[in-house]
Amino acid sequence: MRIPVRSGRTFRVDSPADHALVTLDLARELERVLEKFGMDTGNNDRFRVGIFFKPGIFGHHKVGRAVDIYAVGGLGLDKWKRLWDEARHRCSCIPNLAERRAMLEHEQERNMGWRLYKALQTCGEWSKPIGYPIQLFGPWTRSEGPWKQISNFLLKAHRDHIHVAK
Numbered sequence: 001m002r003i004p005v006r007s008g009r010t011f012r013v014d015s016p017a018d019h020a021l022v023t024l025d026l027a028r029e030l031e032r033v034l035e036k037f038g039m040d041t042g043n044n045d046r047f048r049v050g051i052f053f054k055p056g057i058f059g060h061h062k063v064g065r066a067v068d069i070y071a072v073g074g075l076g077l078d079k080w081k082r083l084w085d086e087a088r089h090r091c092s093c094i095p096n097l098a099e100r101r102a103m104l105e106h107e108q109e110r111n112m113g114w115r116l117y118k119a120l121q122t123c124g125e126w127s128k129p130i131g132y133p134i135q136l137f138g139p140w141t142r143s144e145g146p147w148k149q150i151s152n153f154l155l156k157a158h159r160d161h162i163h164v165a166k
Helices: 024-040 059-063 077-092 097-110 112-123 152-157
Strands: 011-013 049-054 066-072 162-165
Touching: 011 024, 024 049, 024 066, 024 112, 024 162, 066 077, 066 112, 077 097, 077 112, 097 112, 112 162
Parallel strands: 011 049
Antiparallel strands: 049 066, 066 162
């Protein structure tokens, strides 16, 4: 049985319900993590951060054990990653360590894509099949983990979305 991921108090699902039809276990885990993410980013009942899912076609997706997130806060994850990379490049050009740190902290605070990835990484309990990596992939996987040894093929396949499975 598959059910849609439901909007919460601090986040709303902007995609059609059939874009995130998942098992009850995955739906509840995503709702819990997304609610915490929404609270941590200052959202509430009156202003909820939007999350956009698209259905996957392989493996865990077919049985509802996986879902792909393509946008947060109205902006695609590929765009959030581009903004992240640009800010990191600007930081690398600043000789003063304190200024670099302040600039990076500012980007960490404002970049909803990175913040969503970190929330999924630190707050979620995702599938880890025996002999396979933990099932959290996205544009930040190589730099943030949890499985930094991601292949170029997998990294390229997840450059514009975050994949999670339970």
